[in-house]
Amino acid sequence: MPGLTLPAQVSVEPDPAAALRGATIVVSAIPTQFIRTVWANFASALPPGAPIVSVAKGFESGSHRLPSEILREAIGPRAVTSTVALTGPTIAAELARRLPATMLAASLDADAAERVQRAFSTPWLRIYTHDDPIGAEVAGALKNVIALAAGMIDGLALGYNAKSALLARGLVEMVRIGAALGAKAETFFGIAGVGDLATTCFSPEGRNRACGEAIGRGVTLEAHLAQTRSVVEGVETARSVRQLAHERGVEIPITDAVCRILFEGLPPADAIRALMTREAKAERIT
Amino acid sequence: MPGLTLPAQVSVEPDPAAALRGATIVVSAIPTQFIRTVWANFASALPPGAPIVSVAKGFESGSHRLPSEILREAIGPRAVTSTVALTGPTIAAELARRLPATMLAASLDADAAERVQRAFSTPWLRIYTHDDPIGAEVAGALKNVIALAAGMIDGLALGYNAKSALLARGLVEMVRIGAALGAKAETFFGIAGVGDLATTCFSPEGRNRACGEAIGRGVTLEAHLAQTRSVVEGVETARSVRQLAHERGVEIPITDAVCRILFEGLPPADAIRALMTREAKAERIT
Numbered sequence: 001m002p003g004l005t006l007p008a009q010v011s012v013e014p015d016p017a018a019a020l021r022g023a024t025i026v027v028s029a030i031p032t033q034f035i036r037t038v039w040a041n042f043a044s045a046l047p048p049g050a051p052i053v054s055v056a057k058g059f060e061s062g063s064h065r066l067p068s069e070i071l072r073e074a075i076g077p078r079a080v081t082s083t084v085a086l087t088g089p090t091i092a093a094e095l096a097r098r099l100p101a102t103m104l105a106a107s108l109d110a111d112a113a114e115r116v117q118r119a120f121s122t123p124w125l126r127i128y129t130h131d132d133p134i135g136a137e138v139a140g141a142l143k144n145v146i147a148l149a150a151g152m153i154d155g156l157a158l159g160y161n162a163k164s165a166l167l168a169r170g171l172v173e174m175v176r177i178g179a180a181l182g183a184k185a186e187t188f189f190g191i192a193g194v195g196d197l198a199t200t201c202f203s204p205e206g207r208n209r210a211c212g213e214a215i216g217r218g219v220t221l222e223a224h225l226a227q228t229r230s231v232v233e234g235v236e237t238a239r240s241v242r243q244l245a246h247e248r249g250v251e252i253p254i255t256d257a258v259c260r261i262l263f264e265g266l267p268p269a270d271a272i273r274a275l276m277t278r279e280a281k282a283e284r285i286t
Numbered sequence: 287m288p289g290l291t292l293p294a295q296v297s298v299e300p301d302p303a304a305a306l307r308g309a310t311i312v313v314s315a316i317p318t319q320f321i322r323t324v325w326a327n328f329a330s331a332l333p334p335g336a337p338i339v340s341v342a343k344g345f346e347s348g349s350h351r352l353p354s355e356i357l358r359e360a361i362g363p364r365a366v367t368s369t370v371a372l373t374g375p376t377i378a379a380e381l382a383r384r385l386p387a388t389m390l391a392a393s394l395d396a397d398a399a400e401r402v403q404r405a406f407s408t409p410w411l412r413i414y415t416h417d418d419p420i421g422a423e424v425a426g427a428l429k430n431v432i433a434l435a436a437g438m439i440d441g442l443a444l445g446y447n448a449k450s451a452l453l454a455r456g457l458v459e460m461v462r463i464g465a466a467l468g469a470k471a472e473t474f475f476g477i478a479g480v481g482d483l484a485t486t487c488f489s490p491e492g493r494n495r496a497c498g499e500a501i502g503r504g505v506t507l508e509a510h511l512a513q514t515r516s517v518v519e520g521v522e523t524a525r526s527v528r529q530l531a532h533e534r535g536v537e538i539p540i541t542d543a544v545c546r547i548l549f550e551g552l553p554p555a556d557a558i559r560a561l562m563t564r565e566a567k568a569e570r571i572t
Contacts (some may be wrong), residue, residue: 048553076552097448099447100558100562121566126562128566129566129567130569158431159377159380159385160484160489161375161381161387162380164481164484165387165388165483186571188473189457190454190571191451191569196450198487202484248471275407281414283416283476285475
C-alpha cells in the first residue's frame with residue numbers, strides 16, 4: 001500500500017512454530033484457494049485456545065467449502081479452538097487512513113467473537129458480534145458475483161436505477177442461496193450483506209466491479225484477466241454458486257446470467273434484456 | 287427535463303371534471319405537502335373504480351400522514367377506489383432515457399396492483415406487485431433521511447466503508463420505525479427499501495444527498511435551502527420521524543444525529559464520532 005509503513009511492532013516470521021508461539025489470537029489472511037495448503041504447515045504449531053480470525057472471502061474451487069470450513073478441515077480435530085469470520089465493507093486503503101468503518105465478528109463461539117470484537121475495535125472501526133458465521137461468509141462470497149454484474153451495468157452506462165435494482169434483486173438471490181447452505185436470512189440484511197454489497201457494487205476500486213465493467217465494454221474475460229495482476233474472486237465464486245444452486249434447486253437468474261456472459265459469450269445487453277422481460281411477478285424476498 | 291418533449295397524446299387539462307372524465311387509472315403526482323389541498327378540488331370528479339396511483343414520498347408535516355393515508359382522508363368515504371403506491375429507485379432523467387429500472391406497485395387491493403403492473407410495465411421498466419403499501423411508503427420517506435446522512439459522509443470525504451455502514455445501519459433504523467407504523471420488515475429488504483436507498487445514497491444528483499454534502503462541507507441548512515430551488519424532502523421527514531419514533535419508543539441514533547446536525551448545529555464530524563464509539567454490541571436487524 002503505497003505511502004504507508006507497517007508499525008515497528010509488526011515483524012515477519014517464516015517459521016510456523018516461531019510465528020504462532022504464545023499467540024492469543026491468530027489471524028488467517030490467506031486467499032481462499034490457498035488456505036488449505038498454507039495451514040497444512042501451520043496447524044501443528046497452533047496454540048490451544050487461540051481463536052482463528054478468518055478474513056478470507058469466497059468458496060474453495062471444486063470443494064465449494066467456505067473459509068471457516070476449510071480451516072476446520074485443515075487444522076483437524078486436535079485443535080481446541082474457534083474460528084471467527086471478520087467481515088464487512090472494508091476497503092483496505094480507507095482502513096489504513098483510519099476512515100470510519102464497521103465489521104462483524106461472526107462465530108458460533110460467542111466468547112471468541114467478543115474477544116475479537118475487543119481486540120480489533122478502535123474509535124474508527126466499530127465491530128458488531130454475530131452468531132451466523134456461515135451467513136457472514138456466504139454473503140462475503142456471493143457479493144462478488146453481484147459486483148461483477150454491477151460492473152457490467154457500469155460498462156453499459158445503464159445508470160443508478162438499474163444498478164440499485166440489481167443490488168436489491170441480487171440480495172434476494174444471496175438470501176436464497178444462503179438459506180440452502182444453512183445461513184440466516186437476517187445476516188444478509190446487515191453489515192456483511194447489504195453493507196458489503198453496497199461498497200463492492202459502487203466503489204470504483206473493486207476488482208470484481210472493474211472486471212464486470214471491462215466485460216460490459218466488450219472486453220473478453222480472458223483479455224481482462226491477462227492484463228490484471230489481481231485475483232477476481234467473483235469469477236470462481238460464480239462457477240461454484242451456479243453448481244451449488246443447481247444441485248439444490250435454487251433459482252438464480254442473475255448468477256446464471258453472469259455465468260453465461262463470463263463463460264459462454266452471451267452479450268451483457270442481451271442478458272439484461274432477458275432479465276427485464278421475465279414474466280411479471282410479485283416481489284418475494286425469502 | 288431539458289432535451290425531452292412530452293408525447294403528443296399527453297395534454298394539460300386544468301378542469302378537474304374534464305381531466306378525470308372516463309379515467310380508468312388516475313396518477314396522483316403531487317408533492318406530499320400539497321396532496322390534501324389539491325385533492326380537495328378533484329375528489330368529487332373521481333370516477334368510481336379507478337385506482338389512484340400515488341407516486342409521492344414523505345410524511346405530511348404536522349399530521350405525519352403517508353401519501354395514501356392523505357388520499358383516503360382527502361377523497362373521503364364516497365370513493366369506491368383503491369390506492370396503489372408506485373415506488374422504487376427511479377431517477378426521472380434515467381427513466382426518460384428508457385434505461386432499465388424496477389418499481390413496486392404496492393396495494394392492499396391485489397387486483398388494482400396487477401392492473402397498475404400491466405399498465406406501466408415496459409421492456410425497460412419491470413414492475414413487481416406488493417401487498418404492503420405502508421411499508422413501501424414508509425421506506426420511500428425514510429430513505430431521504432439516510433440520504434442526508436450519506437451526503438454528510440460525502441461532504442466529509444469519509445469514503446465507501448463509512449457510507450455502506452450508514453446504509454446498513456440506516457436500513458435497520460428504517461425497519462424499526464416501519465414496524466412501529468405497521469410495515470413489514472421484508473419490504474425494506476427489497477426494491478422499495480434497499481434498492482431505493484442505494485440510489486438515493488449514491489447517485490450524485492439526489493437533492494437530499496446533495497443537501498447533506500453541503501452541510502458536511504460546513505454550509506448551514508438555511509444557506510443551502512436558500513440557494514436551491516427544489517424541495518429537500520428529507521429535512522421535514524427527519525422532523526416527523528424523530529417525533530414519531532420518540533412517541534413510540536424506537537431507538538433511532540442516525541435520525542437523531544441528522545436532526546441535531548440540521549436543527550441544532552451539531553458538527554457532522556462530532557456526530558459520526560459519537561455514533562462510532564457507542565457501546566459495543568451484537569448486530570440485530572429487527
